Amino acid sequence: MHELSIAQNIIQIVNSSVEQDKLALVDKINLKIGLLSNVLKESLLFSYKSITENTALENSSLNIEILPIKIECNNCSESSTTNDFIFNCPICKSNSISVVGGDELIISSIQLKTKAAEK
Numbered sequence: 001m002h003e004l005s006i007a008q009n010i011i012q013i014v015n016s017s018v019e020q021d022k023l024a025l026v027d028k029i030n031l032k033i034g035l036l037s038n039v040l041k042e043s044l045l046f047s048y049k050s051i052t053e054n055t056a057l058e059n060s061s062l063n064i065e066i067l068p069i070k071i072e073c074n075n076c077s078e079s080s081t082t083n084d085f086i087f088n089c090p091i092c093k094s095n096s097i098s099v100v101g102g103d104e105l106i107i108s109s110i111q112l113k114t115k116a117a118e119k
């Protein structure tokens with residue numbers, strides 16, 4: 001299952017970038033996922049939840065931002081983005097385009113809970 005290995009990967013990255021005694025403070029892991037990466041958001045959330053259960057990361061969650069597909073026109077050289085799979089240049093309507101992005105899978109940031117200020 002694709003999403004399960006992605007979730008395991010995310011956990012590995014979090015483990016290596018956050019100090020061990022701060023893992024329980026991890027609140028949100030912000031991800032950017034390209035539309036072309038074929039990741040099912042719900043499935044990734046579910047996988048993450050099930051493998052972090054009863055671990056230091058059990059209170060953390062994934063915040064997923066889907067990135068559009070980036071295309072570049074071979075005719076007029078304009079770059080644009082699209083959210084559907086109809087690849088046409090929006091400027092000159094040429095269908096000679098190259099896909100230049102949209103398969104990303106990036107952890108953009110890891111947010112830690114800050115302890116409530118003592119009064």
Ligand SMILES: [Zn+2]
Pocket residue numbers: 073074075076077078089090091092093094
């Ligand atoms: Zn064009």
